[in-house]
Structures are given as C-alpha cells and as structure tokens.
Amino acid sequence: MTDTSILRTRGLRKEFGTATALVRAVDDVDLDVAPGETVAVMGPSGCGKSTLLHLLGGLERATDGEIHLGVQRLDRMGERALARLRSDAVGFVFQSFHLMDELSAVENVEVPALLAGRSPRAARTLALDLLDRVGLADRAGFLPSALSGGQRQRVAIARALSNEPRVVLADEPTGNLDSTATLEVLRLFDQLHQAGQTLVIVTHDARIAATADRLITMRDGAFVDQTILSGGTKGDLGTLVGMEL
Numbered sequence: 001m002t003d004t005s006i007l008r009t010r011g012l013r014k015e016f017g018t019a020t021a022l023v024r025a026v027d028d029v030d031l032d033v034a035p036g037e038t039v040a041v042m043g044p045s046g047c048g049k050s051t052l053l054h055l056l057g058g059l060e061r062a063t064d065g066e067i068h069l070g071v072q073r074l075d076r077m078g079e080r081a082l083a084r085l086r087s088d089a090v091g092f093v094f095q096s097f098h099l100m101d102e103l104s105a106v107e108n109v110e111v112p113a114l115l116a117g118r119s120p121r122a123a124r125t126l127a128l129d130l131l132d133r134v135g136l137a138d139r140a141g142f143l144p145s146a147l148s149g150g151q152r153q154r155v156a157i158a159r160a161l162s163n164e165p166r167v168v169l170a171d172e173p174t175g176n177l178d179s180t181a182t183l184e185v186l187r188l189f190d191q192l193h194q195a196g197q198t199l200v201i202v203t204h205d206a207r208i209a210a211t212a213d214r215l216i217t218m219r220d221g222a223f224v225d226q227t228i229l230s231g232g233t234k235g236d237l238g239t240l241v242g243m244e245l
C-alpha cells in the first residue's frame with residue numbers, strides 16, 4: 001500500500017507438516033499496516049489467523065516471504081535478535097491472558113518493561129501508571145486468581161503496553177469474556193486507537209471488528225476480502241455500547 005507502513009509482509013507463507021500431509025496455514029499474504037491503524041482479521045476456524053499473528057510478532061518463523069516491522073526485517077533475524085525485537089517492539093494480548101499466576105498484577109505488568117531494560121523503579125512506576133490507565137489501580141497487588149476474567153485481560157493489556165510497543169497484536173482478546181468484560185476491553189482498545197497505537201486484532205466478534213479501520217477476511221490461509229471501515233461503515237463505540245454485546 002505505502003512505503004510508510006509500520007508493518008509489511010510480502011509473499012508471506014507458513015506451512016506445517018510434511019509433503020504428504022501439508023497444511024498451508026498462511027498462503028502468500030501481502031499486508032500493509034499504517035502507523036496508528038487498527039486492523040481486524042476475521043475468518044473461519046483454522047483459516048490461519050493466529051498463525052499470521054504469530055508470524056507478525058516473531059513468535060513463529062515463516063516458511064517463505066518477507067516481514068518488515070518499520071525498517072527491521074524479521075524474516076532475516078537470528079533468534080536472539082528476534083527475541084529482542086519481541087520484547088522491545090511488540091505487545092501481545094492472548095485469549096487466555098497468559099499471566100504469570102504467582103506474580104501480582106503490577107509484577108505481571110512490569111516484567112516486559114524490565115526485560116526492555118528499564119530500572120526496577122521506573123518499571124514499577126510505569127506498571128502502576130498502566131494499571132491506572134486500564135482502571136485497575138486498586139488491584140495492583142492482587143494475584144490473577146483473585147481477579148475476574150475481564151480484569152485479567154485488562155492486566156494483560158497493560159502488560160502488552162509496558163514495553164511501549166510499536167504494534168499490539170491481539171488474538172481473540174474477548175474470546176473468554178462475558179459481555180460486560182468484552183465491552184471494557186473494547187473501550188480500552190478504542191482508547192489505544194485514539195492515542196495512536198497500531199493494533200492488529202484477530203476476532204470472531206463482528207462487533208469488535210466493526211470498530212477497526214480495516215477488516216480483513218481470511219480463508220484457507222489467504223486474504224479473500226479487505227474492507228475499509230473508516231467513515232460511514234465504521235461502528236463507533238457509542239453505538240456499540242448501546243448494542244447488546
């Protein structure tokens with residue numbers, strides 16, 4: 001699309017299995033995500049959405065093709081450089097939260113900041129600030145087991161932001177949440193979007209996808225449709241709040 005994309009793939013492919021039982025999970029995908037853009041990815045189960053997200057965040061290696069994050073080329077990086085890039089530049093949000101059970105909310109949030117090289121004091125200050133931003137300042141000392149599903153996901157979102165990522169990649173972030181918690185998470189993503197955060201969200205929920213700037217539909221590993229939602233078709237949060245989520 002443009003040279004100014006923050007995230008760009010060309011001819012991206014990921015295959016699993018052997019020649020006799022080959023699954024092409026991602027099949028020749030060209031993607032351009034602009035800075036500050038929210039992209040939603042939808043499609044039937046098994047069409048390759050999670051695999052695509054894992055490739056974009058350097059969690060998995062591509063079989064073929066290019067992945068650019070800014071000026072960096074993920075597909076050419078060694079393991080150490082890729083690990084550094086993940087901890088410095090990418091925020092992940094997962095359906096099942098992936099919090100560390102034995103760490104409090106604030107400790108979970110500060111881990112990526114520590115890994116990214118912040119001092120313990122600076123990491124703690126940032127983590128408390130982020131928990132405040134997601135409305136959980138009063139739960140900082142709680143273990144995940146003492147939090148609701150929605151609160152856990154908000155901690156996970158705060159954690160995803162604690163390395164000040166260039167892009168946040170969210171895989172079914174509301175898949176385990178009830179409608180109230182879904183709405184809370186939706187509000188948070190909207191705030192992030194307003195603040196200029198680049199977001200790629202895999203979701204089965206059309207109402208979440210409706211808040212994105214662009215909706216990509218995948219099938220059998222490939223993009224089969226891309227719809228720009230800004231302007232008339234983009235659902236605003238005010239309308240969604242009025243809907244039964």
Ligand SMILES: Nc1ncnc2c1ncn2[C@@H]1O[C@H](COP(=O)(O)OP(=O)(O)OP(=O)(O)O)[C@@H](O)[C@H]1O
Nearest residue numbers: 016017023025043044045046047048049050051052
């Ligand atoms: N580690 C793996 N080994 C072998 N096959 C895999 C692996 N990971 C994914 N696949 C296969 O790749 C295809 C895409 O899987 P993926 O999880 O990306 O789909 P998805 O669209 O995210 O599905 P869902 O919506 O159910 O989460 C599927 O056929 C899946 O079985």
